[in-house]
Amino acid sequence: MQDRILAGLNPQQERAVRHTDGPLLIFAGAGSGKTRVIVHRVAHLISQGVHPREILCLTFTNKAAGEMKERLKVILQTDDMQVWAGTFHSFGAWFLRREAYRIGYPSSFVIYDEADQRSLISKCLKELDIKGERGMDSTLAWLANFARDTMKDVEEIGGNYPYDPQPVLSLYEKRKKECNAFDFADLLYVPCMMLSSDEELREKYRGRFRYILVDEYQDTNTAQYVFLMNLVGDSCNICVVGDDDQSIYGWRGANVSNILKFRDDFPNAEVIVLEQNYRSTEGILKAASSLIANNRYRAEKTLKAVQCGGKDISISEHIDDEREAYHTAFAIEKLLNSGVSPCDIGVFYRVNSLSRVIEEAFVRKGIPYAVYGGMRFYERREIKDLLAYLRILVNPSDEEALARIINTPSRGVGEKTVATLRAYARNRGMATVHIIDDAIAQKKVKGAGLKGLESFQWVYRDIVSRVGLGDIASLLKDIMEITGLERALKAEIDGEDRLNNVRELISSASGLRDISGYLEEKALMSAVDVEAGERISVMTLHMSKGLEFDYVFILGLEEGLLPHSRSMETTLEIEEERRLLYVGITRARKEVVLSWSRVRTIYGKEVFQIPSGFLSEISAC
Numbered sequence: 001m002q003d004r005i006l007a008g009l010n011p012q013q014e015r016a017v018r019h020t021d022g023p024l025l026i027f028a029g030a031g032s033g034k035t036r037v038i039v040h041r042v043a044h045l046i047s048q049g050v051h052p053r054e055i056l057c058l059t060f061t062n063k064a065a066g067e068m069k070e071r072l073k074v075i076l077q078t079d080d081m082q083v084w085a086g087t088f089h090s091f092g093a094w095f096l097r098r099e100a101y102r103i104g105y106p107s108s109f110v111i112y113d114e115a116d117q118r119s120l121i122s123k124c125l126k127e128l129d130i131k132g133e134r135g136m137d138s139t140l141a142w143l144a145n146f147a148r149d150t151m152k153d154v155e156e157i158g159g160n161y162p163y164d165p166q167p168v169l170s171l172y173e174k175r176k177k178e179c180n181a182f183d184f185a186d187l188l189y190v191p192c193m194m195l196s197s198d199e200e201l202r203e204k205y206r207g208r209f210r211y212i213l214v215d216e217y218q219d220t221n222t223a224q225y226v227f228l229m230n231l232v233g234d235s236c237n238i239c240v241v242g243d244d245d246q247s248i249y250g251w252r253g254a255n256v257s258n259i260l261k262f263r264d265d266f267p268n269a270e271v272i273v274l275e276q277n278y279r280s281t282e283g284i285l286k287a288a289s290s291l292i293a294n295n296r297y298r299a300e301k302t303l304k305a306v307q308c309g310g311k312d313i314s315i316s317e318h319i320d321d322e323r324e325a326y327h328t329a330f331a332i333e334k335l336l337n338s339g340v341s342p343c344d345i346g347v348f349y350r351v352n353s354l355s356r357v358i359e360e361a362f363v364r365k366g367i368p369y370a371v372y373g374g375m376r377f378y379e380r381r382e383i384k385d386l387l388a389y390l391r392i393l394v395n396p397s398d399e400e401a402l403a404r405i406i407n408t409p410s411r412g413v414g415e416k417t418v419a420t421l422r423a424y425a426r427n428r429g430m431a432t433v434h435i436i437d438d439a440i441a442q443k444k445v446k447g448a449g450l451k452g453l454e455s456f457q458w459v460y461r462d463i464v465s466r467v468g469l470g471d472i473a474s475l476l477k478d479i480m481e482i483t484g485l486e487r488a489l490k491a492e493i494d495g496e497d498r499l500n501n502v503r504e505l506i507s508s509a510s511g512l513r514d515i516s517g518y519l520e521e522k523a524l525m526s527a528v529d530v531e532a533g534e535r536i537s538v539m540t541l542h543m544s545k546g547l548e549f550d551y552v553f554i555l556g557l558e559e560g561l562l563p564h565s566r567s568m569e570t571t572l573e574i575e576e577e578r579r580l581l582y583v584g585i586t587r588a589r590k591e592v593v594l595s596w597s598r599v600r601t602i603y604g605k606e607v608f609q610i611p612s613g614f615l616s617e618i619s620a621c
Helices: 002-006 011-018 034-047 062-076 088-103 114-127 136-150 165-178 186-197 199-208 222-231 282-292 321-337 352-365 381-394 399-405 415-428 436-441 447-466 472-483 485-490 495-508 515-526 571-585 613-617
Strands: 024-028 055-059 084-087 110-112 181-183 211-214 238-242 270-274 312-320 345-349 369-371 536-540 549-554 588-602 605-608
Touching: 002 011, 002 034, 011 034, 011 270, 024 034, 034 055, 034 062, 034 211, 034 238, 055 062, 055 088, 062 084, 084 088, 088 181, 088 186, 088 199, 088 222, 110 114, 114 136, 114 165, 114 181, 136 165, 136 186, 136 222, 165 181, 181 186, 186 199, 186 222, 199 222, 211 222, 282 312, 282 571, 282 588, 282 613, 312 321, 321 345, 321 352, 321 549, 321 588, 345 352, 352 369, 352 495, 352 536, 381 399, 381 447, 381 472, 381 485, 381 495, 381 515, 415 436, 415 447, 436 447, 447 472, 472 485, 472 495, 472 515, 485 495, 495 588, 549 571, 571 588, 571 613
Parallel strands: 024 238, 024 270, 055 084, 055 211, 110 181, 211 238, 312 588, 345 536, 345 549, 369 536, 549 588
Antiparallel strands: 588 605
């Protein structure tokens, strides 16, 4: 078995695999084969007499955990996998099934997903008679989760809220306990607190798991860090694998200092750096290395390419964003015509709103694509809401559009009120929107529903009066203001991103006056079949981590976009933005094209842009 374990490993990988006892830090650069090292190291431990049940492997995705298990089965030549390998959350759930009785929970507790969490928070808001804007449940859910992930008090995190969030979150915790439920943040936070406060429990699990391996250690948050430190016994048999240069999730609580201070936590730790890259060409790695070398807070490492050749990396400058999208689509069309599979091409950007122009360019050229890990532009909720207001102006009989907007943002018009209206409209043979005045006058609905209908009718009349006074872009701006949609989106935790998407939609309507034609064009954009056949992968840079493609196109390399304007206040924020571009570049095997535009339509206005300062740091260009 030892031959199978060590076969094909380079000297640094073999050194990491052969290491047995004591703390080990493995800096694994992009494409350096870190998963291979983890799996072969586990196999080596077993070959040295360590019982599989004493080994704990933690990672961040079920996909990575599944890959580890399958590779281990091949190396060990057995289907009896006794090594515990899974995500942090899976391990937390496993732990709580066995130990939650200590804090008054049954082993049959339920786990609330994000929808369940938001639903319960909404009920708590109603119970406290707090009328929040649409999306406030999501905002409070984020606040609760971030507080537990970072182990901070809500007051420490801060934020602008129309009311004190603490009573809502306290009631949420109470109601959750009554339901014998944990949410996802609990799966990390609760075991962390239990282990921290109970020495007997700590020793129990330290005895069970004598060897701990952690993948993607640079992405751990404070709760995960404390959790791990409680599990590590006096033997300190912990091996962490990661790359500080790929730490890009600070906004959700990840703390890159966890990996950088590992040697402070374990002064006798052995450190191994994996620098052999098996993915990208020498030119791509040279460009990526010259970029990331500008970060001050990082461990020194230089990736070395195993493969040679390829077209490497180039920068493309364009007159405007429409031309940037066209040229990107044209270049991709040439690749497809030359026989390149769509699956081998990735298109990245920093913010979701940039996807519109590239999606439309792909649609016009008939290039198959899919937005990876997110919604296509015209399927996003805020876009569909705004377009629904236009739809009801063009076709008052559009009952689906009316159902979407009559209580958006929230006006207190519930499903019962809408059903009453529809029945009344059918009896009179009229469109529902046309009988609202009469329904109000005849008191067909009462209470909050009546008040909400009156509010909607005022909004509807105001919007109708503005049709034809300007272009569609100005009408969309009016709708955002009159309806309160802009204010409602601002109250959401991801509201700024959603508003940027709205601004992108508004810019697409500049100078246009034919509402019917505009809606038809957008409907065709959203109806393109994206399920059939192979597709180009379109995604944010954050979503690209862990993936790889032969050809990578990164759009919008401009100051304010990358680095993002919201992440330019501190050195640490700038460094994370730089790491984000580094991650995008190192996804490519053969070629990278970085592009920027001198003029970009932002918030409906043409804005002169300057190239990202990161471009001047890339020496290969």
